[in-house]
Amino acid sequence: MHKSGKYINLSAYRANRPSWALPEHDATPEAAFLNRRELLKGLGMGAGLVAGIGGTLFDAGQAYAAEDPSAGLYPVKRNEAFKLSRDITPEKVNSEYNNFYEFGSHKQISAAAQSLKIRPWEIAIDGLVEKPMTIGIDDLLAKMPLEERLYRHRCVEAWSMTIPWSGFALSELVKLAKPTSGAKFLRFETFLDPDVATGQKQTWYPWPYVEAVTIEEATNDLAFMVTGAYGKPLAKQFGSPLRLALPWKFGFKSIKSIVKISFTDTRPKSFWESLNAKEYGFWANVNPEVPHPRWSQADERILHTGERVPTLLFNGYGEQVASLYEGIKGEQLFR
Numbered sequence: 463m464h465k466s467g468k469y470i471n472l473s474a475y476r477a478n479r480p481s482w483a484l485p486e487h488d489a490t491p492e493a494a495f496l497n498r499r500e501l502l503k504g505l506g507m508g509a510g511l512v513a514g515i516g517g518t519l520f521d522a523g524q525a526y527a528a529e530d531p532s533a534g535l536y537p538v539k540r541n542e543a544f545k546l547s548r549d550i551t552p553e554k555v556n557s558e559y560n561n562f563y564e565f566g567s568h569k570q571i572s573a574a575a576q577s578l579k580i581r582p583w584e585i586a587i588d589g590l591v592e593k594p595m596t597i598g599i600d601d602l603l604a605k606m607p608l609e610e611r612l613y614r615h616r617c618v619e620a621w622s623m624t625i626p627w628s629g630f631a632l633s634e635l636v637k638l639a640k641p642t643s644g645a646k647f648l649r650f651e652t653f654l655d656p657d658v659a660t661g662q663k664q665t666w667y668p669w670p671y672v673e674a675v676t677i678e679e680a681t682n683d684l685a686f687m688v689t690g691a692y693g694k695p696l697a698k699q700f701g702s703p704l705r706l707a708l709p710w711k712f713g714f715k716s717i718k719s720i721v722k723i724s725f726t727d728t729r730p731k732s733f734w735e736s737l738n739a740k741e742y743g744f745w746a747n748v749n750p751e752v753p754h755p756r757w758s759q760a761d762e763r764i765l766h767t768g769e770r771v772p773t774l775l776f777n778g779y780g781e782q783v784a785s786l787y788e789g790i791k792g793e794q795l796f797r
């Protein structure tokens with residue numbers, strides 16, 4: 463039995479296992495993807511246009527904002543302390559290649575994700591804090607100092623992107639929550655609504671999606687709560703209206719569409735760790751020298767250009783985060 467009290471049907475899980483649990487890490491069948499683009503082109507549609515819910519056409523590159531009352535807040539000022547030596551991944555490429563298992567265990571979930579209702583949206587902040595609260599996303603946005611940062615994004619599947627995220631430092635939310643002295647971890651939870659997110663009907667997954675960090679990680683400058691991208695509110699497929707970005711860790715730590723943040727003294731078990739702790743651990747820091755049990759992490763494919771480049775320790779952010787892990791013994795820090 464899974465810790466959450468749910469039974470995991472292992473044979474169903476194996477038969478339906480996610481792309482990154484397949485023998486080849488870059489498991490999205492590129493050929494099938496390209497064929498699909500060709501098909502759409504043949505139908506006279508731009509590659510970004512796919513049939514959406516109820517048969518309406520939906521342009522993945524324009525999926526933000528229409529119903530989003532926060533649109534007026536963006537673009538926000540770029541914080542020049544967070545720069546990149548790589549080109550920004552085009553918005554369209556990023557918008558059409560996502561991991562969001564709530565909407566399907568493949569990359570082309572952008573149309574399905576449009577069924578996510580992003581208002582009203584409340585976030586519960588509870589556990590070991592002075593003042594537990596439930597706060598609406600727009601009230602939270604009004605309280606937080608928004609800025610733009612250019613971040614790398616390295617998936618455990620060995621592909622990478624570079625993204626202009628907008629949002630606020632996670633440390634600002636920690637300040638708002640006022641954790642008590644016993645708080646050691648932050649546990650994040652995604653919404654649970656199988657009627658909207660039909661992936662959540664797949665009962666072999668331990669829904670809802672959960673992730674966690676230590677309080678030291680949460681208060682590191684790099685830990686970022688994302689509310690926008692590409693100078694606009696966050697598109698639904700990116701995990702609107704609130705997601706995490708932890709650029710020195712594998713992408714699966716960057717949980718989407720957060721509804722609850724709990725401060726706790728016990729290390730929480732994450733979604734992927736519950737499914738396969740040998741392959742997806744708590745720390746999941748990027749390290750080219752520590753292979754995934756079934757593939758190398760030595761290099762990565764830049765999504766837009768297809769170029770393969772060497773992967774960097776802590777995804778290139780060692781200067782900012784390496785000290786967080788000094789003195790930690792007996793832990794698998796890189797998986």
Ligand code: MTE
Nearest residue numbers: 560561562563617652671713714716717718
């Ligand atoms: N959060 C939720 N709730 N559900 C998910 O399936 N996928 C994770 C992470 N956060 C995921 C999630 C993985 S595996 C990655 S690589 C990133 O989101 C993908 O983010 P992107 O689609 O914006 O590139």
